[in-house]
Amino acid sequence: MVETDTPSPPWQVSEWLNTSHPITLAGLRGKVVVLHAFQILCPGCVSDGLPQAARISAIFPSERVAVIGLHTVFEHHDVMGPKALRAFLSEYRIRFPVGIDQAAHDSSIPLTMRAYGLQGTPSVVVFDGEGRVRFSRLGQVEDLHLGAVIGELLVSARLGETPELASSAGDPSRASCGDDACVAGVTR
Secondary structure (H helix, E strand, O other): OOOOOOOOOOOOEEEEEOOOOOOOOHHHOOOEEEEEEEOOOOHHHHHHHHHHHHHHHHHOOOOOEEEEEEEOOOOOHHHOOHHHHHHHHHHOOOOOOEEEEOOOOOOOOOHHHHHOOOOEEOEEEEEOOOOOEEEEEEOOOOHHHHHHHHHHHHHHHHHOOOOOOOOOOOOHHHOOOOOOOEEOOOOO
């Protein structure tokens, strides 16, 4: 999904973990939202994406920035179910809320992943305080770059502006399974 001035589609989540209530993008209005899409068997997610999400959660105030995980399984469905995810989150001490992307009946690509045009994992999507996508990237994003995107959105919110952010196109040379991203529809 490209940067847009219209509100984003709702997340289609079958179950929420690490929270006592369902979370909606509309319910997070006024906050910058960082959505990290991952799979527990994705090497880039485990080594880069999830630790980055945890750092963001620890650094930015929760009143201004919400970090949400989205477990979006498009391969190996039989071994990455909710029970395995619960154990994984506990073992890796992931504390931020994590939604399980709703499986599609007609495709291996889950519904939220499809709605946002995510091409694989890890992916990060950043929303402004109005719920609009302002940044979307497949693969590893440098902490400094992502911090700058978040900071720009926080400053713009204070000033009442809509920022013009740098292109969110990913680096295709880094988007291959086994490197730092697992691409949907690609087998290893």
